Amino acid sequence: MASETRERIIEACERVIARGGLRGFRMGDVAHEAGVSIGLLSYHFGDRDGLLQAALDHVNESAARRSEQGAAREPADEPRPPGERLADLLCSEFGDEPQVRAGSIAWNELRAAAVFDPDRAAAVTRATADWQSEVRRLIGEAAHHAEPDTAALVLTALVEGLSGRWLTGQTTAHEAQEAVRAALRGLGLLTTSL
């Protein structure tokens, strides 16, 4: 059926982006990766832009789903401290599983492309605002903070910066996570005890 093939193509797009970024996003590579002909890409998605758009939308959705999942996964009978949940949410960006890494790379590319493309900037802004307000909410639960909005901005921007460090091999995923936790402690949102 066609929808399966579409799906396969979108997944191939994600792998191609993860391997070479938006710059290395070639329809020939996508077709080869998906095991279909190059003509089929146009058939399903119109042109290169349509294909890329579909792939990036999918990345967006996946990220949103993961974020919601994280919030829902909390068992009601064993309440984890909100500071810990905050740390989890923020650190979920880092991790050596291929899917996590591919997602981070795609986001990194999307953010970089958004500088020059208002449409993409709008999409990034919306998704980022959702994420940041979720962080803001957890800050409110974790502690009385004087400037919770600023703290949410600082934490989310920090994660984005650390993501770049990690993806370029300047830090490990673990170091990035430790840095996030250190920042949370600095803001009084995580107790020092391990």
Add this chain to the structure above:
Amino acid sequence: MASETRERIIEACERVIARGGLRGFRMGDVAHEAGVSIGLLSYHFGDRDGLLQAALDHVNESAARRSEQGAAREPADEPRPPGERLADLLCSEFGDEPQVRAGSIAWNELRAAAVFDPDRAAAVTRATADWQSEVRRLIGEAAHHAEPDTAALVLTALVEGLSGRWLTGQTTAHEAQEAVRAALRGLGLLTTSL
């Protein structure tokens, strides 16, 4: 003279990069922007890669020069608090002057490209390490901090993340600077008094 023309070409490169990123870096655009023929680019810089390399090196040098200037501008008789100098160094990335913005855009692009290009990753890593160790030094001067290395990582990564927010229009330069100062206060490196 040739060196003037070279300079003009490099400056044109910076404008082209600021306008369209590394992806939008076209030799035709550079030639048009510099008011020279396309053949001259090859004559002076060999090929596209050589041209791009020269342009990025120039961005690097400019940033380094600006940073040194900032450090040297401190008059010995009126010592500014190290926390303030730290804030200045970190906030110098944000600002609405075209040159500052162009420099930030170039860096943002370079960081994004470094994910897929080991050579660029090495260059970025080196420059980032220098900057971070300067921050680390100022932290040492500003206060006894339990984890100065982690603090330096957090602050520099934060600036990189905020830079992305600013360049995509998600925050203003001023908001980004305020966020940096808030983080510095949280880390006990800047007194609350204004």
Add this chain to the structure above:
DNA sequence: CTCAGAACTGAAACTATTTTCAGGATACGG
């Protein structure tokens, strides 16, 4: 002035990639 070498031009050749399209395969209701 004149010549050599450096700076410079722009069109043509080349390369890489996307888009189109004529047609082949496949699924499926009648």
Add this chain to the structure above:
DNA sequence: CCGTATCCTGAAAATAGTTTCAGTTCTGAG
């Protein structure tokens, strides 16, 4: 089966961009 609508292919055309190069202009020393 048959017809047809959908899915799919891959080669050819179109497009976008870089590199080359034969030739022109400029510059300065002799």
